[in-house]
Amino acid sequence: xxxxxxxxxxxxxxxxxxxxxxxxxxxxxxxxxxxxxxxxxxxxxxxxxxxxxxxxxxxxxxxxxxxxxxxxxxxxxxxxxxxxxxxxxxxxxxxxxxxxxxxxxxxxxxxxxxxxxxxxxxxxxxxxxxxxxxxxxxxxxxxxxxxxxxxxxxxxxxxxxxxxxxxxxxxxxxxxxxxxxxxxxxxxxxxxxxxxxxxxxxxxxxxxxxxxxxxxxxxxxxxxxxxxxxxxxxxxxxxxxxxxxxxxxxxxxxxxxxxxxxxxxxxxxxxxxxxxxxxxxxxxxxxxxxxxxxxxxxxxxxxxxx
Amino acid sequence: xxxxxxxxxxxxxxxxxxxxxxxxxxxxxxxxxxxxxxxxxxxxxxxxxxxxxxxxxxxxxxxxxxxxxxxxxxxxxxxxxxxxxxxxxxxxxxxxxxxxxxxxxxxxxxxxxxxxxxxxxxxxxxxxxxxxxxxxxxxxxxxxxxxxxxxxxxxxxxxxxxxxxxxxxxxxxxxxxxxxxxxxxxxxxxxxxxxxxxxxxxxxxxxxxxxxxxxxxxxxxxxxxxxxxxx
Numbered sequence: 001x002x003x004x005x006x007x008x009x010x011x012x013x014x015x016x017x018x019x020x021x022x023x024x025x026x027x028x029x030x031x032x033x034x035x036x037x038x039x040x041x042x043x044x045x046x047x048x049x050x051x052x053x054x055x056x057x058x059x060x061x062x063x064x065x066x067x068x069x070x071x072x073x074x075x076x077x078x079x080x081x082x083x084x085x086x087x088x089x090x091x092x093x094x095x096x097x098x099x100x101x102x103x104x105x106x107x108x109x110x111x112x113x114x115x116x117x118x119x120x121x122x123x124x125x126x127x128x129x130x131x132x133x134x135x136x137x138x139x140x141x142x143x144x145x146x147x148x149x150x151x152x153x154x155x156x157x158x159x160x161x162x163x164x165x166x167x168x169x170x171x172x173x174x175x176x177x178x179x180x181x182x183x184x185x186x187x188x189x190x191x192x193x194x195x196x197x198x199x200x201x202x203x204x205x206x207x208x209x210x211x212x213x214x215x216x217x218x219x220x221x222x223x224x225x226x227x228x229x230x231x232x233x234x235x236x237x238x239x240x241x242x243x244x245x246x247x248x249x250x251x252x253x254x255x256x257x258x259x260x261x262x263x264x265x266x267x268x269x270x271x272x273x274x275x276x277x278x279x280x281x282x283x284x285x286x287x288x289x290x291x292x293x294x295x296x297x298x299x300x301x302x303x304x305x306x
Numbered sequence: 307x308x309x310x311x312x313x314x315x316x317x318x319x320x321x322x323x324x325x326x327x328x329x330x331x332x333x334x335x336x337x338x339x340x341x342x343x344x345x346x347x348x349x350x351x352x353x354x355x356x357x358x359x360x361x362x363x364x365x366x367x368x369x370x371x372x373x374x375x376x377x378x379x380x381x382x383x384x385x386x387x388x389x390x391x392x393x394x395x396x397x398x399x400x401x402x403x404x405x406x407x408x409x410x411x412x413x414x415x416x417x418x419x420x421x422x423x424x425x426x427x428x429x430x431x432x433x434x435x436x437x438x439x440x441x442x443x444x445x446x447x448x449x450x451x452x453x454x455x456x457x458x459x460x461x462x463x464x465x466x467x468x469x470x471x472x473x474x475x476x477x478x479x480x481x482x483x484x485x486x487x488x489x490x491x492x493x494x495x496x497x498x499x500x501x502x503x504x505x506x507x508x509x510x511x512x513x514x515x516x517x518x519x520x521x522x523x524x525x526x527x528x529x530x531x532x533x534x535x536x537x
Contacts, residue, residue, distance in 0.1 A: 170388070170395075170408065170412070174397055180380055180381055187360060187361075187376070190361055190389075190397075192361065299380075
């Protein structure tokens with residue numbers, strides 16, 4: 001079926017490329033659902049998810065290259081490291097609301113980008129970290145794109161199951177109460193500041209999983225992979241797919257990963273393709289804000305009670 | 307507030323009345339921890355609550371509603387109530403992920419929530435988002451949330467203002483039930499008729515000070531109080 005469609009469209013169908021897209025969608029689905037814990041469930045709009053993504057990628061890469069650590073140990077270390085790093089932004093800013101919290105996360109993202117570029121002894125700065133070895137999991141060496149796609153899909157499924165359990169639990173209920181009215185939640189005896197610190201840490205931990213996967217898949221990482229633009233892309237996935245639902249971030253990840261491929265079919269000139277793509281993303285976001293402010297599958301509207 | 311010194315007893319309904327800007331809501335905000343007083347202390351029993359944050363005061367058994375009604379709008383009425391129950395194991399992240407001890411407790415809390423919704427007459431609205439309810443119904447939700455916490459003290463900020471006669475009667479009946487159960491209820495109100503109907507005691511405030519306090523029937527007629535209200 002795929003080869004029929006591709007013959008009709010005049011393109012070569014490549015299974016490796018399909019697996020590549022599956023890997024990217026999976027990684028971004030994990031990143032988007034991790035951010036949705038903050039944005040959709042708790043009402044904390046953050047623009048620093050790429051910073052935690054970077055923490056996971058760099059911790060995973062350093063452990064893989066430097067210590068030849070087993071993959072699962074890398075992932076756990078990356079999750080713990082990202083969660084601890086998240087305290088640097090959550091504790092000082094957790095009493096801030098709305099726009100001020102957003103600005104605090106923006107500042108954090110800039111600081112992390114600067115660190116990645118300048119802490120050369122650890123990150124090798126703009127040169128990045130290369131030679132990240134393939135994953136070996138339960139004795140299986142995961143080198144092909146097909147095998148990595150299976151790993152990425154499995155990681156996404158596990159992440160989604162954990163997030164689903166959290167969201168539908170009493171813990172998730174308190175997150176949503178904080179989103180709706182923090183003062184009301186406090187009047188019911190909820191330690192909202194403590195909860196927010198935990199949610200930011202949880203979100204960072206999941207983003208780190210995405211980072212570990214990315215590092216091993218690409219076998220090379222550098223600071224340009226984890227800039228503010230990347231945080232904006234992840235936030236766009238949550239907004240477009242729909243905040244506050246599990247399916248929304250997944251759909252958003254799919255749409256924004258596949259969109260460049262669709263644009264490629266249109267045959268834009270290569271010197272303007274990147275700019276036109278950005279224009280398209282921006283246009284899509286603005287259009288959705290008018291027509292479907294909750295995104296495709298969103299359960300949460302962004303108008304707040306004051 | 308200026309030199310406010312009050313004592314409240316369990317099983318009593320105390321109404322705080324006074325003109326706008328008298329300091330009535332400020333008193334509730336101070337007692338519930340949302341405003342830190344410049345000086346002075348307040349105690350519930352032997353426990354000082356002055357410097358505690360609002361969530362700790364709530365956990366100590368002192369609950370409140372707000373003048374501008376506050377509920378979790380895009381959440382169902384039932385979930386609003388389920389939020390209010392104390393000691394929920396599923397509010398710990400580890401228990402939430404592993405599902406430890408949640409199911410049985412949730413079942414019990416669902417039953418209690420349904421009972422409370424029946425008590426306030428909102429059982430039909432259980433699965434509706436709170437934002438679609440009327441203003442008066444949202445007030446009932448916020449009062450039901452206070453009751454769900456099984457508190458020792460309930461502070462209500464203008465519980466019957468802006469509600470129709472049926473809901474007003476329901477709310478006043480609830481206050482009487484709370485008194486019968488030995489709870490201390492403090493409510494701020496402009497509706498003097500409601501004060502006379504349910505309150506054991508009225509405290510009249512003006513310009514941040516306590517003007518007088520006593521039986522509602524007596525003090526609300528005094529010339530001093532009439533002067534304060536009418537200027």
